[in-house]
Amino acid sequence: MYTIFYKEAKLIILGSSILSCGGGLSYKDQMSCLDSLYIKRGIKVIQLNELASLPSDLVYVTASELGPADKPPINKAKIPEMIKLFSKRTGKKIGGILPVEVGQEAIAFDAALQSGLPIINSDLAGLRAVPKASLNGLKMQNVPFTRSPLVVLTATGKVSYIDKNTTLEEDEKQLRQIAEDTKDVIFIVGGLITSKMILKYLNHSSLTITSQIGKSIDSGENFTKKVPLHLVYSTNGKIKKIMKINEVGFSEKQVYIETSFKEDNLCTLTIKNEYMKIVGNNIKFQFPQLITLFSNEKKRGLSASDLEEGMLVEINIFDPLPFWSNYYSNNNLYE
Numbered sequence: 001m002y003t004i005f006y007k008e009a010k011l012i013i014l015g016s017s018i019l020s021c022g023g024g025l026s027y028k029d030q031m032s033c034l035d036s037l038y039i040k041r042g043i044k045v046i047q048l049n050e051l052a053s054l055p056s057d058l059v060y061v062t063a064s065e066l067g068p069a070d071k072p073p074i075n076k077a078k079i080p081e082m083i084k085l086f087s088k089r090t091g092k093k094i095g096g097i098l099p100v101e102v103g104q105e106a107i108a109f110d111a112a113l114q115s116g117l118p119i120i121n122s123d124l125a126g127l128r129a130v131p132k133a134s135l136n137g138l139k140m141q142n143v144p145f146t147r148s149p150l151v152v153l154t155a156t157g158k159v160s161y162i163d164k165n166t167t168l169e170e171d172e173k174q175l176r177q178i179a180e181d182t183k184d185v186i187f188i189v190g191g192l193i194t195s196k197m198i199l200k201y202l203n204h205s206s207l208t209i210t211s212q213i214g215k216s217i218d219s220g221e222n223f224t225k226k227v228p229l230h231l232v233y234s235t236n237g238k239i240k241k242i243m244k245i246n247e248v249g250f251s252e253k254q255v256y257i258e259t260s261f262k263e264d265n266l267c268t269l270t271i272k273n274e275y276m277k278i279v280g281n282n283i284k285f286q287f288p289q290l291i292t293l294f295s296n297e298k299k300r301g302l303s304a305s306d307l308e309e310g311m312l313v314e315i316n317i318f319d320p321l322p323f324w325s326n327y328y329s330n331n332n333l334y335e
Contacts, residue, residue, distance in 0.1 A: 001050065001118060003042035008211055009034055009109060015213030016102045017301030018223065021290050023129035024103015025065070025073065028304035033073050033106035034083075044118035045110050046096055048203060051120070051195040058095030060193045061086065062124055062147065063111035064104050066133055066175050067185035072183050073107065075125030075156045079114040082151040082189045089161050090149055091193065098193055100136075103205055103303075106253075111189070122198055123206040124191075126321045127229070128290055131274040133175055133188075134168035140326045141201050147171040150190020154182050162190075170189055176247035204321065217299060229318040236260045237267065239311045255307055259315070271304045278315070285288060288327045290318040 004012070013034060015029045025033070043212050046054070061083075065073060087094055094119045099108040102125065112119050126137035138145040148171050149164045179186050209228060216223040224231050237259040245252035255269040259280065267280040274290035277284070286290060293302040294314040302313065 001044050001046055002203060003114050004035070004039075004045055004109075004119075004207070005042050005260060006039055008086060009043065009105070011214030011218060012105050012207055012210045013214070014217055014300055015210030015223075015226075016105055017303070018213055018217075018227065018292050018294065019127060019128040019210060019290065020101070020103025020301065020303065021275050021292055022271060022302070022304040023131060025099055026108065026301070026305050027111070027300050028306075029072055029270075030103075030106040033110060036112055037103055037106075037113055039109070039113060043112050045207060046118050046120050048121055048199065048205060054095060054195060056195070057093065058195070059090075059092045059189075060096050060195070060198065061094055061189055062097045062100040062122060062191045062193070063097050063108055063187075063189050064100035065107055065185050065187050067179040071100055071185045074153070074187055075157075076107075076110050076114065076153065076187055078153055078157065078159055079111050079189070082153060082187075083115045083117070083160055085159065086149070086151045086189055092192060095195075098191075098202075099123040099206065101129045102127060102210060102291065103129040105207070105210070107187075117128075119207070120198060121205045121207045122202045124193075126202070127204050127206055127209065128288075128320060129274055131272050131276065131287070132172055134172035135327075136168075137202050137323060138193075138197065138320070139168055139322045142198065142326070143201055145191070145193075145197075147175075147188070147191050150188050152178060153187040153189075154178065155184040155186070156182070170197065183190075201323075223294075224316055227318060229290065229320065231316060231318055232289070233283065233315070233317040235315050237313050239309055239313060240266070242307060242309055251307065253307075254306065257313065257315070273304065275304070285317045288320045288324040290320060291318045292318065 183234040237257040251273040277286040
């Protein structure tokens with residue numbers, strides 16, 4: 001294991017502002033959460049090459065928030081109670097926390113510090129954020145998996161246990177309903193993930209990669225060279241207009257961006273918590289491609305809640321990890 005202290009945690013959050021594709025938590029919310037944590041003793045991280053040597057009966061859980069991307073994080077003082085309830089109801093011993101996606105690292109740090117558990121140097125989504133709880137790297141590789149059984153914490157402090165559902169879609173529906181009923185973010189601990197699943201299907205060191213991207217941004221270098229994904233398109237633009245569509249459950253917007261290339265001068269960016277699609281006269285990129293917006297003024301990636309009319313942005317599009325190609329044959333959600 002190695003230990004993360006504040007300086008590296010900050011770089012990880014800076015790097016994740018790129019790969020979170022407008023979703024996850026905003027950079028400001030991640031930093032607010034990080035600054036509220038007591039990390040003098042550091043956060044323990046399990047490297048992927050260490051997993052095989054740990055007891056095989058351990059399971060790993062995700063700890064994440066779900067709800068509108070522009071809502072602030074909720075108080076998580078009940079994390080130890082949630083972990084204890086999960087272990088009691090499932091009869092499983094938890095070995096650590098697997099970040100659910102890039103863009104929720106501060107949530108995982110918080111859960112690790114309050115529970116005393118280490119974090120896995122990987123993530124469930126596959127080196128990115130995802131707009132739905134039912135989308136993840138295991139599903140894209142046809143691995144039987146649900147986010148349940150799980151324990152849910154609402155903003156009012158209510159803790160409840162949810163038994164294992166049959167599908168991820170059932171998980172999604174149940175969790176979205178709770179978020180909509182409370183009109184706020186909910187916090188979730190759950191999933192029964194083994195070390196073998198992580199090593200075979202989620203073998204990407206997300207914390208290391210986002211730390212390297214963060215260091216590159218911090219030093220003023222071309223951060224795209226630190227992203228281990230194919231860069232397929234890059235341009236600059238100015239946000240001309242933002243139209244809000246929905247604020248409940250999903251944060252939905254249409255953003256019109258005037259780009260520097262005449263042939264696709266005006267692009268439309270569709271947001272459903274995450275940057276889902278960008279379309280111009282001669283371009284069309286969409287999820288699961290990674291659509292990222294960067295501000296040279298702020299020197300960081302931009303979340304959906306950061307966007308303002310008149311803002312100058314750098315747009316970079318990356319292809320996802322190879323297993324995300326399965327999405328095209330299995331889904332047609334955002335056409």
